[in-house]
Amino acid sequence: MTDAALADNPAPPRPFAGFERMLAFRYLRPRRKEGFISVIAGFSFAGILLGVAALIIVMSVMNGFRKELISKILGISGHVFIQAMDQPLTDYEELAKRFEQIKGVRQAIPVINGQVLVASPFASTGALVRGVREADIRRLESISRNIRAGTLDNFDSGEGIAIGQRLADQLGVRAGDKLTLLSPNGPASPFGQTPRRKVYNIAAVFQIGMSEFDSSFVYMPLKEAQIYFDRDNDVSVIELTIDDPEQAERISQIAIDVAGRPIITSDWKIRNQTFVGALEVERNVMFIILTLIVMVAALNIISGLIMLVRSKSRDIAILRTMGATQGSILRVFLMTGASIGISGTLAGLVIGVFIARNIDGLKNFFSWLSGRDLFPATLYFLSRLPAIVDWREVLTVVTMAIVLSLLASLYPAWKAAKLDPVEALRNE
Numbered sequence: 001m002t003d004a005a006l007a008d009n010p011a012p013p014r015p016f017a018g019f020e021r022m023l024a025f026r027y028l029r030p031r032r033k034e035g036f037i038s039v040i041a042g043f044s045f046a047g048i049l050l051g052v053a054a055l056i057i058v059m060s061v062m063n064g065f066r067k068e069l070i071s072k073i074l075g076i077s078g079h080v081f082i083q084a085m086d087q088p089l090t091d092y093e094e095l096a097k098r099f100e101q102i103k104g105v106r107q108a109i110p111v112i113n114g115q116v117l118v119a120s121p122f123a124s125t126g127a128l129v130r131g132v133r134e135a136d137i138r139r140l141e142s143i144s145r146n147i148r149a150g151t152l153d154n155f156d157s158g159e160g161i162a163i164g165q166r167l168a169d170q171l172g173v174r175a176g177d178k179l180t181l182l183s184p185n186g187p188a189s190p191f192g193q194t195p196r197r198k199v200y201n202i203a204a205v206f207q208i209g210m211s212e213f214d215s216s217f218v219y220m221p222l223k224e225a226q227i228y229f230d231r232d233n234d235v236s237v238i239e240l241t242i243d244d245p246e247q248a249e250r251i252s253q254i255a256i257d258v259a260g261r262p263i264i265t266s267d268w269k270i271r272n273q274t275f276v277g278a279l280e281v282e283r284n285v286m287f288i289i290l291t292l293i294v295m296v297a298a299l300n301i302i303s304g305l306i307m308l309v310r311s312k313s314r315d316i317a318i319l320r321t322m323g324a325t326q327g328s329i330l331r332v333f334l335m336t337g338a339s340i341g342i343s344g345t346l347a348g349l350v351i352g353v354f355i356a357r358n359i360d361g362l363k364n365f366f367s368w369l370s371g372r373d374l375f376p377a378t379l380y381f382l383s384r385l386p387a388i389v390d391w392r393e394v395l396t397v398v399t400m401a402i403v404l405s406l407l408a409s410l411y412p413a414w415k416a417a418k419l420d421p422v423e424a425l426r427n428e
Contacts, residue, residue: 040304045344047297048401052348053355055290055397056389060356062283063393064386069210070245070276074268076142076213078109078239079248081271082255085262088234096238098258104243104251109136110235112225117182118163118218122172127163129181129218131225131235137162143206143219150175150204156221160203164214168205175205181218183229198228294401298341298408305337305412333413334406341405345398353394359387 082089082099089095092110099108112131117124134155138144144152148165155162161179168174183196200220208214226233242251248267255265269276355362363385 040300040307041340044297044300044304044340045347047300048294048341048344048405049348049351051290051293051297052345052397052401053352054293055287056349056352056394057356057359057387058286058290059283059393059397060352060387060389061359061385062279062286063388063390066276066279066283067388068386069279070268070272073210073272074241074245076140076208076217077268079242079245079268080240080251080255081266082108082238082240082259083236083264083266084234085264087261088232089236089238090232090234092235092238095259098260099238099240099255102240102251102254102258104247106241106243107136107139109133109139109239109241110222111237111239112222112229112231113236114183114185114225114229116218118167118171119180119182120171120173120177123170125167125170127167127216127218129220129225129228131220131222131229133222136222137219142208146206146208148205148207150202152204155203156223158201158203158221159224160201160221162204162206162219163202164217165205165207166211166215167218168202170215173202175202177202181228185229196228196230291400294404297344298404301337301340301405301408302412304340305333305409306415330413330417333416334409337409337412338402338406341408342402345401345405348401349394349398353389356387356389360385 082095089110096108096110099105109132112129114129114131116127116129118127132140134152137155138152143162147162150160150162152162154160161181163179171179173179178199178201180197180199185196206214220228222235225231226235240251240255242248245268248269252265252267256263
């Protein structure tokens with residue numbers, strides 16, 4: 001083909017060429033008479049920004065809640081629980097050694113559990129007593145690393161007990177003071193069963209960070225717990241802590257074979273099934289609700305672009321008569337709508353990640369500003385507001401928002417590309 005022929009039949013412009021981008025971004029800045037379209041575009045941008053930011057923040061907080069609550073629950077009560085079937089666990093020391101030989105088991109702790117009434121000169125409340133050996137309570141890092149007052153030294157030899165910080169605050173006591181423990185299951189008498197009552201020194205005060213545990217747990221030396229609860233040298237349960245909590249069911253089956261005697265096993269998933277399931281349901285529902293914000297913003301993009309196409313019908317007709325293809329017109333309006341969605345998504349990403357990473361500090365600031373505790377530990381069970389940013393979830397949210405924005409822009413862009421230039425100019 002000659003140069004003259006090439007000049008008469010120029011090659012079509014490349015997709016997303018410079019003039020297409022220039023027109024798309026020019027339409028994002030409409031003239032004064034198109035101010036209402038600009039308002040709709042602004043609302044679309046704000047809606048996508050808020051939707052993406054809210055999704056990232058809420059999902060991060062839900063991840064933090066789940067991890068903090070489960071880690072604190074498992075950190076204090078183990079992953080697999082071994083109980084007696086046909087005879088008491090009087091051989092708990094031997095069984096604990098056997099279970100610790102299982103690959104993946106970090107420790108096996110014999111425990112005595114019992115409910116008591118704890119009383120001080122100022123108040124009284126119910127509590128759960130856990131009888132453990134000194135070596136075992138020191139291996140419970142959630143306790144041994146969070147001693148706020150007193151010490152665990154000589155825990156086995158004395159009659160001292162360890163209590164949670166919130167329980168100490170409720171009773172108005174501190175390390176070194178005395179507490180009275182009353183159990184309804186006392187010795188039998190001619191008049192029936194009498195309550196058992198004994199006074200103990202407070203050897204240590206711990207703070208796990210989960211209000212339910214800090215306000216209700218009392219740790220007692222194992223031998224003393226056997227005497228107090230009238231146990232015949234046995235324990236209530238042997239708790240296994242394992243390296244991977246997700247392997248609890250497999251470890252339970254191995255423990256049955258290793259025990260060499262009939263036992264009953266359960267794991268943390270079974271004991272906390274309702275709680276973990278409720279967290280998962282709440283998380284999924286919040287994701288669906290907040291996704292609706294992004295969808296509403298995407299619908300605003302559709303309405304804004306349709307109005308823009310109608311107001312620019314004369315411009316579209318002129319562009320078509322000058323040689324612009326249907327593909328060029330489609331790409332111009334597709335970029336216009338997508339620019340609103342992508343810019344809103346990126347802004348929401350930055351704001352959402354920033355707030356999620358600084359959520360606890362922002363909570364403290366607004367609590368100080370309002371003069372109220374916006375996150376009471378007694379209600380939410382945690383002393384701080386946790387948040388964990390899962391970048392896979394962030395990527396899912398960002399991808400979803402961008403795809404919705406592109407889909408919302410597709411129909412108005414298609415309508416603009418299909419516009420008949422003759423009819424458009426005739427209506428003008």
